Amino acid sequence: MHLTKDEEHVLAGEEGAARQKAMELLVSLGDIYGAERLIPVKSAQVSGASFKTIGDAGIQWLEDMSEGTRASVPSMVNPLGLDMRRWRSMGVSPDFHGKQARIVAAYRSMGLLPVYSCTPYLAGYRPRRGQHLAWAESSATVFANSYIGARTNREGGPSALASAIIGKSPEYGLHLDENRLPKVEVNLPSVPEGLVPLAGYTAGKVAGNRIPLISGQAFAEDEHKSFGAAMAATGAVSMYVSKGTVGHVRSRGIDRSMIEERVTISSRDLRRCAEELSGDDEWDLVAIGCPHSSTRELAHMARKLKNRRPRRNCDVWFCTSRMVHSRCPQHIATLRRFGKVLCDTCMVVAPIEEMYARTATNSGKAMVYLPTLGRQTASFRTTDQLLEAISR
Amino acid sequence: MSFLGGVDTSNGVVLDPECSLIGESVRGRILCFPFGIGSTVGSYAMYQLKLNKVAPRAIINRSAEAIVATGAIMSEIPMVDNVDTSLIKSGDRVVVDAANGTVEIRDVTERHVVTSILRNRGRVLILKRSDKVGSYRGSWAGVSGFVEKDEGDEEAARREIVEETRFTNARLSRRVPARGFRHNDSVWTVHPFLFDVSSRDVSIDWEHEAYAWILPGELKDYTTVPGLGAVMNDLLSRTSP
Numbered sequence: 174m175h176l177t178k179d180e181e182h183v184l185a186g187e188e189g190a191a192r193q194k195a196m197e198l199l200v201s202l203g204d205i206y207g208a209e210r211l212i213p214v215k216s217a218q219v220s221g222a223s224f225k226t227i228g229d230a231g232i233q234w235l236e237d238m239s240e241g242t243r244a245s246v247p248s249m250v251n252p253l254g255l256d257m258r259r260w261r262s263m264g265v266s267p268d269f270h271g272k273q274a275r276i277v278a279a280y281r282s283m284g285l286l287p288v289y290s291c292t293p294y295l296a297g298y299r300p301r302r303g304q305h306l307a308w309a310e311s312s313a314t315v316f317a318n319s320y321i322g323a324r325t326n327r328e329g330g331p332s333a334l335a336s337a338i339i340g341k342s343p344e345y346g347l348h349l350d351e352n353r354l355p356k357v358e359v360n361l362p363s364v365p366e367g368l369v370p371l372a373g374y375t376a377g378k379v380a381g382n383r384i385p386l387i388s389g390q391a392f393a394e395d396e397h398k399s400f401g402a403a404m405a406a407t408g409a410v411s412m413y414v415s416k417g418t419v420g421h422v423r424s425r426g427i428d429r430s431m432i433e434e435r436v437t438i439s440s441r442d443l444r445r446c447a448e449e450l451s452g453d454d455e456w457d458l459v460a461i462g463c464p465h466s467s468t469r470e471l472a473h474m475a476r477k478l479k480n481r482r483p484r485r486n487c488d489v490w491f492c493t494s495r496m497v498h499s500r501c502p503q504h505i506a507t508l509r510r511f512g513k514v515l516c517d518t519c520m521v522v523a524p525i526e527e528m529y530a531r532t533a534t535n536s537g538k539a540m541v542y543l544p545t546l547g548r549q550t551a552s553f554r555t556t557d558q559l560l561e562a563i564s565r
Numbered sequence: 566m567s568f569l570g571g572v573d574t575s576n577g578v579v580l581d582p583e584c585s586l587i588g589e590s591v592r593g594r595i596l597c598f599p600f601g602i603g604s605t606v607g608s609y610a611m612y613q614l615k616l617n618k619v620a621p622r623a624i625i626n627r628s629a630e631a632i633v634a635t636g637a638i639m640s641e642i643p644m645v646d647n648v649d650t651s652l653i654k655s656g657d658r659v660v661v662d663a664a665n666g667t668v669e670i671r672d673v674t675e676r677h678v679v680t681s682i683l684r685n686r687g688r689v690l691i692l693k694r695s696d697k698v699g700s701y702r703g704s705w706a707g708v709s710g711f712v713e714k715d716e717g718d719e720e721a722a723r724r725e726i727v728e729e730t731r732f733t734n735a736r737l738s739r740r741v742p743a744r745g746f747r748h749n750d751s752v753w754t755v756h757p758f759l760f761d762v763s764s765r766d767v768s769i770d771w772e773h774e775a776y777a778w779i780l781p782g783e784l785k786d787y788t789t790v791p792g793l794g795a796v797m798n799d800l801l802s803r804t805s806p
Contacts, residue, residue: 194638234612
């Protein structure tokens with residue numbers, strides 16, 4: 174990789190050990206992926222924020238890195254293992270909270286923003302088309318690339334932190350035009366109500382590591398959010414192309430020259446998938462908000478629940494970002510009659526296995542992680558089905 | 566291998582049943598494996614090994630990927646990639662120079678060997694090694710032999726063809742890059758060649774006891790010297806390796 178004089182100085186350790194290590198990370202990843210240089214990024218988004226996922230080693234690493242280093246671009250953080258204000262009522266142990274607090278302190282001392290969300294683009298940090306980013310959260314990466322048309326690889330936690338510190342990322346993968354072309358067309362002629370997350374779940378399996386061109390039914394913004402999140406959870410790809418989004422390379426029309434396969438996912442396929450993922454009818458927890466709910470989604474749920482009463486047959490989590498939470502106090506008040514509205518965290522990275530065994534969700538992404546990382550019996554239901562189930 | 570869940574971070578013992586090192590500790594050793602797999606959290610698991618003082622001394626990979634490379638830098642473990650890891654066996658003494666990206670296997674001698682595949686109208690010649698030769702008796706092979714001192718590899722290939730088959734007008738069709746194979750304390754560096762010959766009249770010498778003209782797909786029915794299938798694949802595949 175070709176480095177500038179300044180970058181060479183950082184790599185030689187002239188600006189301290191932590192910046193040196195950050196530069197080493199970026200340079201060796203650049204070498205592995207054949208990047209020729211580092212390019213500036215507008216923002217970073219760092220994963221590896223919950224004590225549950227990074228453990229004691231993660232705390233130590235962040236505390237070591239935080240000595241004398243500051244982020245040099247606006248940098249957000251992924252959800253934590255708890256709501257910073259309501260962790261006790263969530264049922265999180267003081268021990269876990271203590272460890273989580275050290276992680277938060279390390280990120281804060283490096284100047285990272287206290288935005289603990291998988292949807293920074295809804296929380297005041299929306300990138301623009303064409304901007305280069307170093308984001309780590311898979312669902313945010315796919316949204317930024319596909320819906321917004323920004324450019325980021327799916328970074329690992331340490332490499333995103335390195336980019337936050339250095340302000341640059343190696344130029345390879347989705348930063349380059351030639352790697353943003355769709356290779357497989359996934360046709361979704363009609364997606365039944367509430368099953369957009371499962372369309373993403375199925376499309377991710379079809380796509381594998383190829384960028385899919387999604388044709389057929391058009392999605393609204395929130396549908397893109399849940400579609401992409403599920404697709405990035407079952408597939409190894411951080412971008413798709415579709416009408417009505419701007420991620421593709423050419424400003425006029427979509428380049429189909431690389432399409433090697435066409436697959437149709439019918440409404441019948443999606444209903445069968447919903448059936449296969451339907452799991453149990455008995456739940457300890459209903460978890461909504463993976464990715465974090467938008468204002469529109471909270472409003473939709475509040476409207477549906479407004480004139481109903483809680484059943485109190487199980488716990489309910491509505492997960493969102495603190496920024497969105499602060500924007501709609503009336504909706505929040507309605508939802509709080511039915512369960513907990515949690516910020517800074519979600520069902521995927523909270524220590525859910527210490528509190529529950531059976532969880533129902535409307536998220537295709539959570540259906541991937543709840544059974545593995547969360548050790549749950551997971552049941553998929555549409556949003557409206559869940560709202561029906563928790564109210565009367 | 567995967568470091569997350571694949572290695573016990575308290576003592577460095579490999580837990581992954583898919584990994585041939587299961588039950589052994591990576592602590593203080595040079596860890597050699599083709600490539601890493603699994604979740605990005607694997608990098609933190611490597612850092613945990615370092616904190617617990619049970620990390621490997623160095624890592625050798627065939628192809629580095631992001632998770633292991635990130636973990637190695639976090640943990641300050643020297644790492645070299647682009648190494649043919651099949652040449653290294655558990656228990657070898659190995660010198661790793663991460664600054665220059667080199668790996669030296671001690672106590673092993675490298676021997677250069679030529680292997681030529683002779684082709685005639687779609688069939689290829691294989692030879693059964695006699696019981697008078699020093700290695701791989703009874704196995705089927707191409708036309709092969711050591712490269713002598715001060716001899717070029719193509720020169721050696723042509724000399725062996727004349728000695729072992731009596732073909733004097735073999736026409737070189739293709740050569741592909743050498744491949745290494747580990748055999749006990751030797752690394753055979755095999756230089757593969759493909760020659761076309763104008764007949765199937767073969768006259769074998771003492772080194773062989775039989776020969777056969779086969780279709781390339783039939784090779785799997787024969788017990789061969791190690792790597793003959795891979796060499797033949799390289800030579801006969803349509804695209805250049």
